[in-house]
Amino acid sequence: MGEGVPGPGLALADASYDWYRSHAIRSRRWYKATEVAMIALSASIPVIAAINPASTVVLAVIGAVLVVGSGLRSVFHWQDNYLRYSAAREAIDAERRLYHIGAEPYADPAAREEALVRAVTRIEQGEMNSWVKLAEEKPRT
Secondary structure (H helix, E strand, O other): OOOOOOOHHHHHHHHHHHHHHHHHHHHHHHHHHHHHHHHHHHHHHHHHHHHOOOOHHHHHHHHHHHHHHHHHHHHHOHHHHHHHHHHHHHHHHHHHHHHHHOOOOOOOOOOHHHHHHHHHHHHHHHHHHHHHHHHHHOOOO
16 A cells, blocks of 8 residues: 555545544434423423413424424434444544554554454444444333
């Protein structure tokens, strides 16, 4: 491999890192947005009821939106995804750092690409296994 040209292991690690990074950011944004919306909507119920006690339609709509929002959180697992994706991203980044400096297990130039692919694959499988475990623990309706 020429200088500055990433090997297949590093290219795979970089692509995996980028995927986990972008998906962690997206999951964090969805999680925070839905949490803020749910808090704001919940807080608006007593305010609306105090301002206009006859506003049952508005209160019913807000209640329905809260139920839908709560359901979406449990379906999409944004907080869980954010944490899992962030952990996987950081684990891959740690492997990339070791690879870049040629530390074990990447000290042998002949075996470093394979070692990095194996490490990234192990991290990805671990993340997927934690997702499967999470899905199995959730009650089915």
